[in-house]
Amino acid sequence: MAKTGYGKRSAGDEDPHADPDFAHLSPRDREIAVFVDHLEEGHAMGYKAIAAAHPVHGQQFTRGCLKRLSNVGHLRQLREHITVEDDSMRWVTRTYWSRTRRSEEWWADFARQRDGRLVPEDYQAGLARPEEPESPASAQETVEEAAPVDEPPAGQPSAAYQVLADLRAADSRMPLSESDCRSLESLAAEWLSRGSTSHDITRALTDGLPSPVTNPGGLARKRLENKMPPKKAKVRQRSALKARVDRVITACLTCDEDERTAEIVGGLCRECRVELDLETPDGQEIPVIPETFLPGQGPSPEETLLWAAAVREAGGLRSRGGQRLWRGV
Numbered sequence: 001m002a003k004t005g006y007g008k009r010s011a012g013d014e015d016p017h018a019d020p021d022f023a024h025l026s027p028r029d030r031e032i033a034v035f036v037d038h039l040e041e042g043h044a045m046g047y048k049a050i051a052a053a054h055p056v057h058g059q060q061f062t063r064g065c066l067k068r069l070s071n072v073g074h075l076r077q078l079r080e081h082i083t084v085e086d087d088s089m090r091w092v093t094r095t096y097w098s099r100t101r102r103s104e105e106w107w108a109d110f111a112r113q114r115d116g117r118l119v120p121e122d123y124q125a126g127l128a129r130p131e132e133p134e135s136p137a138s139a140q141e142t143v144e145e146a147a148p149v150d151e152p153p154a155g156q157p158s159a160a161y162q163v164l165a166d167l168r169a170a171d172s173r174m175p176l177s178e179s180d181c182r183s184l185e186s187l188a189a190e191w192l193s194r195g196s197t198s199h200d201i202t203r204a205l206t207d208g209l210p211s212p213v214t215n216p217g218g219l220a221r222k223r224l225e226n227k228m229p230p231k232k233a234k235v236r237q238r239s240a241l242k243a244r245v246d247r248v249i250t251a252c253l254t255c256d257e258d259e260r261t262a263e264i265v266g267g268l269c270r271e272c273r274v275e276l277d278l279e280t281p282d283g284q285e286i287p288v289i290p291e292t293f294l295p296g297q298g299p300s301p302e303e304t305l306l307w308a309a310a311v312r313e314a315g316g317l318r319s320r321g322g323q324r325l326w327r328g329v
Contacts, residue, residue, distance in 0.1 A: 015099070
């Protein structure tokens with residue numbers, strides 16, 4: 001699985017599963033398409049991750065296959081400009097999958113429908129790849145907040161005072177006087193307000209003591225000040241804020257180009273289309289050659305003979321004793 005917000009996202013409104021789903025693809029591309037279609041939402045969609053999980057195909061074939069699936073209408077990568085209600089803005093990149101083959105017009109309409117959509121359940125820290133942040137706001141904000149400290153009953157020492165007074169029992173080298181405990185009480189109380197326990201304070205004041213300790217009160221003050229834990233922080237995730245998509249553009253599936261810098265056709269930029277032999281450098285489309293026409297990919301001689309015999313038999317052209325009963329063959 002990818003990190004939260006990355007990976008496979010269903011485009012929705014798909015036809016039910018059926019055998020002809022990927023009939024328009026070559027046999028090997030069909031294997032990858034079926035494999036991707038059955039991946040869970042949020043599964044990593046990088047070609048390396050898919051190749052690592054697929055039992056047969058390697059990285060280079062998977063990379064080319066994903067491009068071909070994009071070209072025929074099953075994959076799109078969209079960049080969505082998000083504005084949160086605190087006025088911070090950023091770009092996020094999302095990968096959408098459709099089992100049903102979609103046209104260029106359908107994907108363009110899908111992108112337009114994303115524009116203006118509220119996505120409070122989607123916008124979380126780490127939800128999608130952040131790009132070009134347009135405000136100094138971070139993915140999350142912290143608000144310092146001290147933990148409440150229980151007030152002791154009237155006439156009884158505070159928890160901070162008590163832990164200092166009990167140091168003598170924990171280590172005889174730290175016999176703090178009543179005056180020491182009163183003067184250090186506020187420091188110990190600050191430790192407790194920051195989430196420390198009485199045991200934490202005792203350990204901080206007794207670990208690694210010199211022998212002998214000539215000034216227990218001075219040593220305790222120095223350690224309480226120098227080892228003071230950081231303030232606890234209440235983390236407010238931006239997932240609690242509403243986010244709105246205010247612009248959507250199509251990006252190339254395998255490189256950093258998008259509609260702002262390059263022409264995107266079939267979910268791919270022109271350079272990637274040339275690399276995949278979908279078109280020539282001057283923009284001419286190259287017809288797709290069926291795999292059976294490629295060297296080593298067609299039927300074997302034995303299969304050809306069997307198919308030919310089946311066709312002849314279907315046409316009523318039979319042989320007896322090895323003699324041909326038809327002409328011109």
